[in-house]
Amino acid sequence: MKLWMKVSTICICVFLIIVGISSTLLILMSKDNILKVTLDSASTQQHNLQSSFSEMMGYYGKDDMDLVSKSSMVKYCFSRFADSTSVLVSGDQTIFSNISISPEKILNLASSTEQQHYIGKIDGRNILIVGSKTTIANDEYCVYSVRDITSVYNSINKMIWKFAMISFVCIVVGVVLIIFLVRFAMRPLKELGDTARHIAKGEYNKRVKVSAHDEVGSLAEDFNDMAEAVQAHINELNENAQRQILFIGGLTHEFKTPLTSVIGHSETLLYTKMPEDVVLNSLSHIHQQCKRLERLTQKLLRLITLEQQIELKEESVDNLLEFVKDSVEETVRRNDITLKMTCDVDAIPMDFDLMLSLLINLVDNAAKASKAGQKVQIHAYKNVIEVTDQGIGISKEEITRIVEPFYMVDPSRNKLKGGSGLGLALVKRIADAHGAQISIESIVGQGTTVKIIFPVYK
Amino acid sequence: MVANRILVVEDDKAISDFIAINLQYTGYEYTVLSDGIEVVTYLEQDHSFDLALLDVMLPGFDGFELMDYMKKYNIPVIYLTAKTDVSSKIKGLRGGAEDYIVKPFEVLELLVRIEKVLKRMGKLDSILRIKDITIDLEDHTVCMCGENISLKPLEFDLLVMLVKYKNRTIPRERLLNEIWGVDFIGGTRTVDVHIAQIRKKLNLHQELKSIPKIGYRLETL
Numbered sequence: 252m253k254l255w256m257k258v259s260t261i262c263i264c265v266f267l268i269i270v271g272i273s274s275t276l277l278i279l280m281s282k283d284n285i286l287k288v289t290l291d292s293a294s295t296q297q298h299n300l301q302s303s304f305s306e307m308m309g310y311y312g313k314d315d316m317d318l319v320s321k322s323s324m325v326k327y328c329f330s331r332f333a334d335s336t337s338v339l340v341s342g343d344q345t346i347f348s349n350i351s352i353s354p355e356k357i358l359n360l361a362s363s364t365e366q367q368h369y370i371g372k373i374d375g376r377n378i379l380i381v382g383s384k385t386t387i388a389n390d391e392y393c394v395y396s397v398r399d400i401t402s403v404y405n406s407i408n409k410m411i412w413k414f415a416m417i418s419f420v421c422i423v424v425g426v427v428l429i430i431f432l433v434r435f436a437m438r439p440l441k442e443l444g445d446t447a448r449h450i451a452k453g454e455y456n457k458r459v460k461v462s463a464h465d466e467v468g469s470l471a472e473d474f475n476d477m478a479e480a481v482q483a484h485i486n487e488l489n490e491n492a493q494r495q496i497l498f499i500g501g502l503t504h505e506f507k508t509p510l511t512s513v514i515g516h517s518e519t520l521l522y523t524k525m526p527e528d529v530v531l532n533s534l535s536h537i538h539q540q541c542k543r544l545e546r547l548t549q550k551l552l553r554l555i556t557l558e559q560q561i562e563l564k565e566e567s568v569d570n571l572l573e574f575v576k577d578s579v580e581e582t583v584r585r586n587d588i589t590l591k592m593t594c595d596v597d598a599i600p601m602d603f604d605l606m607l608s609l610l611i612n613l614v615d616n617a618a619k620a621s622k623a624g625q626k627v628q629i630h631a632y633k634n635v636i637e638v639t640d641q642g643i644g645i646s647k648e649e650i651t652r653i654v655e656p657f658y659m660v661d662p663s664r665n666k667l668k669g670g671s672g673l674g675l676a677l678v679k680r681i682a683d684a685h686g687a688q689i690s691i692e693s694i695v696g697q698g699t700t701v702k703i704i705f706p707v708y709k
Numbered sequence: 710m711v712a713n714r715i716l717v718v719e720d721d722k723a724i725s726d727f728i729a730i731n732l733q734y735t736g737y738e739y740t741v742l743s744d745g746i747e748v749v750t751y752l753e754q755d756h757s758f759d760l761a762l763l764d765v766m767l768p769g770f771d772g773f774e775l776m777d778y779m780k781k782y783n784i785p786v787i788y789l790t791a792k793t794d795v796s797s798k799i800k801g802l803r804g805g806a807e808d809y810i811v812k813p814f815e816v817l818e819l820l821v822r823i824e825k826v827l828k829r830m831g832k833l834d835s836i837l838r839i840k841d842i843t844i845d846l847e848d849h850t851v852c853m854c855g856e857n858i859s860l861k862p863l864e865f866d867l868l869v870m871l872v873k874y875k876n877r878t879i880p881r882e883r884l885l886n887e888i889w890g891v892d893f894i895g896g897t898r899t900v901d902v903h904i905a906q907i908r909k910k911l912n913l914h915q916e917l918k919s920i921p922k923i924g925y926r927l928e929t930l
Binding site: 507511 | 793815817877930
């Protein structure tokens with residue numbers, strides 16, 4: 252059962268009970284009231300009749316009369332005040348009556364002289380009998396007033412019907428209003444639910460419009476905050492997945508290109524008879540491509556192992572630069588560039604091997620970007636180590652992308668010089684592991700400066 | 710007989726080198742280019758190619774972009790690429806390429822596909838020549854010094870395959886599969902018997918070499 256149904260049902264039940272109780276009470280009270288008025292009028296009339304009759308009898312009936320004249324006298328006196336409803340009974344003899352009912356059999360006045368009444372159904376009619384006993388000159392007389400109050404009951408019934416009709420209309424209107432109002436009050440919840448379903452289907456940009464300032468409104472606000480967080484998270488995951496796909500794609504390409512050469516050349520060597528110089532050429536291609544694969548796996552291994560936490564130790568920067576110089580000697584010679592190093596720092600906390608690898612990569616990149624005779628400079632100062640070249644430079648749009656794995660500014664030129672597209676990605680990872688920032692400044696045609704900015708320790 | 714001319718566009722020299730060697734030994738003429746822009750300027754001068762092998766990732770224009778130029782000069786295209794995703798394959802074939810070969814590939818596969826495309830384009834000569842032997846692929850006849858030599862159908866097919874991929878060792882299993890079919894139950898000895906027949910009938914004792922433990926090679930160089 253839905254919430255609005257539950258709330259509506261509860262409201263309707265309470266409403267029905269209240270309407271039921273109040274209308275029943277009203278009906279009962281009105282009925283009592285009408286009966287009381289009727290009874291009052293009847294008892295007043297009976298009282299007047301009885302007292303008038305008693306007074307007249309007291310006036311005329313003092314003399315000793317014979318039975319016949321006495322009877323006539325009583326009848327006469329009573330008839331003077333009686334109307335069609337009046338009955339006079341003395342002992343078990345009805346002296347005066349215009350009706351078929353014998354009230355003395357229904358309302359027994361035997362003991363008291365108090366006025367008594369009876370209301371009941373006789374022969375399908377509602378009858379009200381009011382009676383009292385009076386003693387005149389040693390004779391007991393019972394004076395009754397018998398009224399047919401069926402019309403009163405009829406009007407009471409009519410009234411009950413009217414009440415019922417009114418209650419029914421009230422209930423119908425009330426129920427409709429309750430359902431409508433409850434649904435109206437619950438609408439933000441429904442909207443919330445709809446939005447949640449949309450989000451569940453993957454439309455993470457959906458939001459709830461917050462209009463109410465009640466609990467539902469604040470719930471909607473919280474919900475929107477949650478949706479915001481979910482969207483941000485999902486976007487991040489998607490971006491990661493995208494990067495992963497690009498990475499795998501780049502990796503596959505980087506592996507497949509040398510593998511194609513190795514497979515092609517080795518197959519050619521196996522199946523084709525060729526002159527010795529062609530054979531040597533093929534063999535040297537195979538050798539170079541295998542070395543390329545080796546470099547690639549080395550770098551990949553570095554990238555993967557860097558996922559783990561590294562330990563930093565204070566290392567002499569002078570010593571580090573010496574190692575760099577030794578390692579890049581071959582590169583420097585091959586590219587015919589000059590390497591200049593200046594060091595104004597004693598020690599920086601680092602992982603020596605990783606930092607060495609980082610700087611070799613940077614010098615390698617600088618060498619690849621440079622023409623013969625140009626200068627590559629390493630300068631260490633304060634908390635910065637920077638590598639500057641005078642090479643081809645990188646455009647602004649490229650700078651943001653070059654640290655992505657397998658991104659190459661000029662793929663064919665890079666491949667010609669044996670690059671894999673992983674160098675700067677590795678540099679970035681190593682810098683990250685040291686908590687260091689990388690800043691790349693470059694002017695196309697004039698050169699590039701890459702700064703490794705270490706966090707300042709006190 | 711004019712050799713079919715093939716344009717090879719590949720920026721990795723190690724790859725273009727072995728493709729070139731194999732094209733040369735199979736008897737094709739070839740031109741190797743390594744840059745998209747270079748291809749466009751080259752085609753303006755010389756565009757009488759029967760086929761182009763295009764790498765997709767190229768400096769300058771990429772392989773897909775070069776398709777328009779190839780269409781302009783009516784050069785059928787086979788893509789060579791490391792991209793394995795279906796979408797680039799579909800993109801390549803939709804763009805009008807005749808075939809799509811994923812790196813790394815086997816040389817023989819490349820040669821077979823080149824031959825299939827050339828045949829489909831009607832650019833393949835129906836006459837094969839080797840030494841003083843002329844093979845007519847349409848009439849299924851073999852002439853040596855103008856004299857008709859009668860070969861059994863299987864011997865003919867075997868000869869054609871050896872001539873087509875001349876200077877390459879073809880493994881016995883490969884010959885068996887291509888000519889007798891994969892269902893053939895007889896051993897590789899069958900190949901040896903037929904080779905002996907060809908040698909005898911066409912006097913190819915020198916040229917048709919057995920390569921120990923591998924197969925046979927028809928040498929023309």
